Amino acid sequence: MAHPKEVGGYNLGRLIIEGKTKQVFDLPEVPGHCLLLNKDRITAGDGVKAHDLEGKAAISNQTNAKVFEILKSAGIKTAFVKIVAPTAFISKKCEMIPIEWVTRRLATGSFLKRNPGVKEGFRFTPPKQETFYKDDANHDPQWSEEQIVSANFNFNGVTIGQDEVDYMRKATILVFEILEKAWALRDCALIDMKIEFGVDSEGNILLADIIDSDSWRLWPSGDKRLMVDKQVYRNLTNVTAADLDTVKRNFAWVKDQLDHLKPNVHHKVVIFMGSPADQAHCQNIAKVARDLGLNVDLRITSAHKATEETLRIMQQYEDTHGALVFIAVAGRSNGLGPVLSGNTSYPVINCPPPSEKLVQDIWSSLSVPSGLGCATVIYPDSAALMAAQIIGLQDYIVWARLRVKQLEMATSLRQADKKLRNQV
DSSP: OOOOSEETTEEOOOEEEEOSSEEEEEOTTSTTEEEEEEOSEEEETTTTEEEEOTTHHHHHHHHHHHHHHHHHHTTOOBSEEEEEETTEEEEEOEEEOSEEEEEEEEOOTHHHHHSTTOOTTOEEEEEEEEEEEOOGGGTOOEEOHHHHHHTTOEETTEEOOHHHHHHHHHHHHHHHHHHHHHHHTTTEEEEEEEEEEEEETTSOEEEESOOSTTSEEEEETTOGGGOOSTHHHHTOSSOOHHHHHHHHHHHHHHHHHGGGOSOOOOEEEEEEESSGGGHHHHHHHHHHHHHTTOOEEEEEOOTTTOHHHHHHHHHHHHHHOSEEEEEEEOOSSOOHHHHHHHTOSSOEEEOOOOOTTHHHHTHHHHSOOTTOOOEEOSSHHHHHHHHHHHHTTTOHHHHHHHHHHHHHHHHHHHHHHHHHHHHO
16 A cells, blocks of 8 residues: 555654554654554455455544544543544554453354353353454464563553553453443444553553454344444455445444434433522532533522422423433522422432531431432532432443543552552
8 A cells, every 4th residue: 555645634754554454654743643544455364364345444434433432522541533534533642552452241253262162142241351462473362461461561651560451451341331332222232342552652541543343243133143343254255246345334334323322311410509609519519510421500599488489490301301310409407409309200419518507407408208319418529420320320421431430530549559659
């Protein structure tokens, strides 16, 4: 494949690496970034089987971009930046870690060959995670985590030790589960998939490379006979032009379906405050909630002083939203939360504002009449997180942001511990 000088208005530098299905070029005018150019080429069996497939590069490019946009919206740290041409996109420049991280929900394919006696379709709960060293000459042998750590890889100043392996394993499973939930919206079962990580110039481990129909097994309605992934090509013994057209149509179908994988839940978190004096507290709740991807409204009303108005506002939201959480911010004698809870079937969370008499004030939020189910938390972030957990039952992006937050908190603690260990 000839080396172009310019793509999408970007002048290309040296060819960094060329694979079976893509070329990666340096971008001298955009430091720290590179351009990935897809090829109209499909391969299998470490390149032993290979065919030209006109249009595949553009389909792959769009598929990859749509997948990474889903993952970025969930908060996953990725190298992907943006599409710049029909067959090319810009990425942060990374030193790639030569490990394929494979996640499996059902046993099929090579797993069955390596594990005789396991029946096809065996369901892994939680998903099974495997690692393979990228080495075409030796057919990408399976590696244990101990082998990865023992290899003492170092990329952009980062040594790949147990902490880094733990992070990538957890991130790999999370990526799979996010996309599994996304594909479920189209009644498609994500059976397994592979991803790769790289280390950027700042030492960050990022999800990198390409995720397209070469990267996963995808079975509509969970039926293997309806597979629409690269396995269709792998299974061909004599490849005809008609066969290649079928593979291309499958890939195009997957690309188009990705447009429909965004959550379609019309949700709202409504923060009711009993007094204008509580706005600062409510804004703290709203900020954390919005950072988690929640749509938030703030309203001022009093269940004691304007009961009918409070119920009217509540009913307006009930009539227009499919997923709804009310957060009641009221001190002293909190009638706001219990009144809302007694008149709605949607969840209500009490989060009293700070006060010198908080211990006394909170009792009215805790001791509610029988038949009411409103919860009570003290801290603004706790109210926002609880609301996100409720909305996340229906919106996988909100669910994913919570999972990413948990992963980042755990990673931050591991990094602090590692820094402390290195000081001793």
